[in-house]
Amino acid sequence: xxxxxxxxxxxxxxxxxxxxxxxxxxxxxxxxxxxxxxxxxxxxxxxxxxxxxxxxxxxxxxxxxxxxxxxxxxxxxxxxxxxxxxxxxxxxxxxxxxxxxxxxxxxxxxxxxxxxxxxxxxxxxxxxxxxxxxxxxxxxxxxxxxxxxxxxxxxxxxxxxxxxxxxxxxxxxxxxxxxxxxxxxxxxxxxxxxxxxxxxxxxxxxxxxxxxxxxxxxxxxxxxxxxxxxxxxxxxxxxxxxxxxxxxxxxxxxxxxxxxxxxxxxxxxxxxxxxxxxxxxxxxxxxxxxxxxxxxxxxxxxxxxxxxxxxxxxxxxxxxxxxxxxxxxxxxxxxxxxxxxxxxxxxxxxxxxxxxxxxxxxxxxxxx
Amino acid sequence: xxxxxxxxxxxxxxxxxxxxxxxxxxxxxxxxxxxxxxxxxxxxxxxxxxxxxxxxxxxxxxxxxxxxxxxxxxxxxxxxxxxxxxxxxxxxxxxxxxxxxxxxxxxxxxxxxxxxxxxxxxxxxxxxxxxxxxxxxxxxxxxxxxxxxxxxxxxxxxxxxxxxxxxxxxxxxxxxxxxxxxxxxxxxxxxxxxxxxxxxxxxxxxxxxxxxxxxxxxxxxxxxxxxxxxxxxxxxxxxxxxxxxxxxxxxxxxxxxxxxxxxxxxxxxxxxxxxxxxxxxxxxxxxxxxxxxxxxxxxxxxxxxxxxxxxxxxxxxxx
Numbered sequence: 001x002x003x004x005x006x007x008x009x010x011x012x013x014x015x016x017x018x019x020x021x022x023x024x025x026x027x028x029x030x031x032x033x034x035x036x037x038x039x040x041x042x043x044x045x046x047x048x049x050x051x052x053x054x055x056x057x058x059x060x061x062x063x064x065x066x067x068x069x070x071x072x073x074x075x076x077x078x079x080x081x082x083x084x085x086x087x088x089x090x091x092x093x094x095x096x097x098x099x100x101x102x103x104x105x106x107x108x109x110x111x112x113x114x115x116x117x118x119x120x121x122x123x124x125x126x127x128x129x130x131x132x133x134x135x136x137x138x139x140x141x142x143x144x145x146x147x148x149x150x151x152x153x154x155x156x157x158x159x160x161x162x163x164x165x166x167x168x169x170x171x172x173x174x175x176x177x178x179x180x181x182x183x184x185x186x187x188x189x190x191x192x193x194x195x196x197x198x199x200x201x202x203x204x205x206x207x208x209x210x211x212x213x214x215x216x217x218x219x220x221x222x223x224x225x226x227x228x229x230x231x232x233x234x235x236x237x238x239x240x241x242x243x244x245x246x247x248x249x250x251x252x253x254x255x256x257x258x259x260x261x262x263x264x265x266x267x268x269x270x271x272x273x274x275x276x277x278x279x280x281x282x283x284x285x286x287x288x289x290x291x292x293x294x295x296x297x298x299x300x301x302x303x304x305x306x307x308x309x310x311x312x313x314x315x316x317x318x319x320x321x322x323x324x325x326x327x328x329x330x331x332x333x334x335x336x337x338x339x340x341x342x343x344x345x346x347x348x349x350x351x352x353x354x355x356x357x358x359x360x361x362x363x364x365x366x367x368x
Numbered sequence: 369x370x371x372x373x374x375x376x377x378x379x380x381x382x383x384x385x386x387x388x389x390x391x392x393x394x395x396x397x398x399x400x401x402x403x404x405x406x407x408x409x410x411x412x413x414x415x416x417x418x419x420x421x422x423x424x425x426x427x428x429x430x431x432x433x434x435x436x437x438x439x440x441x442x443x444x445x446x447x448x449x450x451x452x453x454x455x456x457x458x459x460x461x462x463x464x465x466x467x468x469x470x471x472x473x474x475x476x477x478x479x480x481x482x483x484x485x486x487x488x489x490x491x492x493x494x495x496x497x498x499x500x501x502x503x504x505x506x507x508x509x510x511x512x513x514x515x516x517x518x519x520x521x522x523x524x525x526x527x528x529x530x531x532x533x534x535x536x537x538x539x540x541x542x543x544x545x546x547x548x549x550x551x552x553x554x555x556x557x558x559x560x561x562x563x564x565x566x567x568x569x570x571x572x573x574x575x576x577x578x579x580x581x582x583x584x585x586x587x588x589x590x591x592x593x594x595x596x597x598x599x600x601x602x603x604x605x606x607x608x609x610x611x612x613x614x615x616x617x618x619x620x621x622x623x624x625x626x627x628x629x630x631x632x633x634x635x636x637x638x639x640x641x642x643x644x645x646x647x648x649x650x651x652x653x654x655x656x657x658x659x660x661x662x663x664x665x666x667x668x669x670x671x672x673x674x675x676x677x678x679x680x681x682x683x684x685x686x687x
Binding site: 211 | 487490494499500502503506507514515518519522523524525526527528530531558562565566567568
């Protein structure tokens with residue numbers, strides 16, 4: 001959304017601004033429109049009221065950078081300007097990210113920008129996606145997400161997330177669902193389609209059927225913490241990348257989660273910093289470690305990233321994915337982790353950054 | 369077709385437990401009585417007998433059997449008492465203890481079970497050893513052998529045969545050929561391990577078929593035979609044979625185990641007979657054995673083994 005608003009704001013000067021809006025970016029939009037639109041002077045409505053209407057409409061159509069669509073605002077906007085096509089035309093001329101007068105000039109129209117239509121499609125679809133995903137069986141959800149990531153060559157974050165944060169039987173269930181849906185095994189497709197350095201780690205993670213008991217060996221944890229440290233130290237000079245290191249992949253892909261947490265704890269004790277910090281050069285590896293160590297902390301980070309200004313399409317879609325998939329498992333822990341990390345209640349952050357039915361759906365899913 | 373025979377009217381677990389106790393009492397053990405009961409009960413019945421015995425006589429039936437019996441007979445009965453999933457978990461665990469020699473057992477368990485059966489084995493392993501099979505295999509093996517074994521053990525193959533892609537089979541037959549041409553030490557085996565370790569069995573068989581069409585020889589014959597100390601080439605060959613034709617593979621193991629010249633390999637003999645006597649494929653294994661050997665499996669066992677061990681194996685085979 002940001003890109004569409006700054007397009008209009010790029011040649012703004014500090015002209016008169018509309019009444020203070022909670023979205024500072026909007027101010028940039030208002031100024032150039034007034035300068036550019038000569039018809040504005042002929043309108044009977046005073047510029048400030050016109051600006052209000054435009055602001056409402058812009059918010060209704062695009063959520064002003066938040067997620068989802070403000071359906072109520074949109075409905076009331078649609079009821080406006082009946083039999084006043086010239087006002088609608090003015091709106092089109094003023095909303096430069098959505099419409100392009102130059103592109104359509106030959107035909108005498110302000111043509112819709114295709115990219116913006118895609119953006120709207122995504123925003124309108126958030127509520128539908130949340131509802132459908134909520135209703136689906138968790139295993140089918142995970143299988144569909146994994147398939148989507150593999151076949152659209154998206155970053156493998158979702159694969160790591162599903163493989164590392166689900167219980168062993170749930171991951172197995174997701175693999176079964178994947179077979180039922182796509183007639184291939186998940187590991188087959190991961191091994192075939194992921195051709196970069198992360199391949200062996202990803203295949204290992206999605207194939208894992210970890211022991212789920214609490215039995216932990218401190219000696220083994222110490223031994224493996226040292227092995228991990230040795231791998232990290234030798235990584236810069238090694239022939240292959242750290243993420244391809246056999247020892248690292250072996251430990252992360254086969255040990256039980258309690259055992260791994262002990263290993264990570266001992267690593268921290270031995271080196272004074274968490275393992276994740278030493279994995280900054282390998283995002284896939286770092287994410288795996290975060291997911292295995294503390295899913296709620298990892299998820300609260302993903303959620304926060306969805307709200308940031310430069311969130312891309314995958315980062316925003318992650319909000320629905322995380323909230324819907326964790327509603328039945330560790331939502332309370334995620335709320336605690338979020339509050340601890342960002343000093344705000346999760347529900348408040350969601351309410352602030354989302355709109356319309358999508359917002360209500362998410363708040364309902366999060367619960368009190 | 370399974371070969372064990374269960375009487376039409378089965379005594380209750382209590383009766384069986386009492387009969388077993390009687391067999392243990394007094395001087396020595398009545399091994400024939402033990403065989404006549406346990407070799408003719410299926411997995412569920414054996415479990416009920418064990419529970420009943422423990423409940424009534426306050427000791428573990430398996431432990432009593434271990435103390436009363438001995439030698440190959442005892443090992444065979446011990447493994448027989450478990451249900452199929454646990455048995456394979458126990459065998460796999462024993463193999464991880466000396467993985468450099470016993471890795472074929474792990475390959476067998478990983479490649480000759482259906483995906484669901486393999487999951488049951490892994491679950492049984494969790495319950496018995498409080499670790500996962502993958503952990504133990506990964507920790508004890510090294511190099512290419514580890515990569516291969518871990519892939520085989522972790523995979524959850526698609527079990528259907530409705531999605532075989534012949535284009536893919538042809539392209540993967542090329543990959544197999546390339547890897548086979550180069551020695552394992554030269555690298556290039558990741559792709560081969562990927563194919564063998566993740567594709568469905570139907571897809572793999574199609575790939576092997578394309579290999580045979582292209583290169584006028586089966587994959588198994590093309591795979592290097594050398595005495596590689598790491599064991600990787602042999603493990604690879606075992607995996608390919610297990611996927612391509614499990615009955616033929618097991619028949620070969622049995623033929624090697626009952627070879628006159630080399631002395632009897634009771635461990636392998638026990639393993640195969642005890643593992644398969646109550647599975648559907650025993651009939652096919654016996655048929656494959658007879659095709660290649662000059663006698664039936666029963667005849668070979670009768671000739672090469674003796675005593676209670678022989679009686680027990682023959683009872684499992686339905687003689």
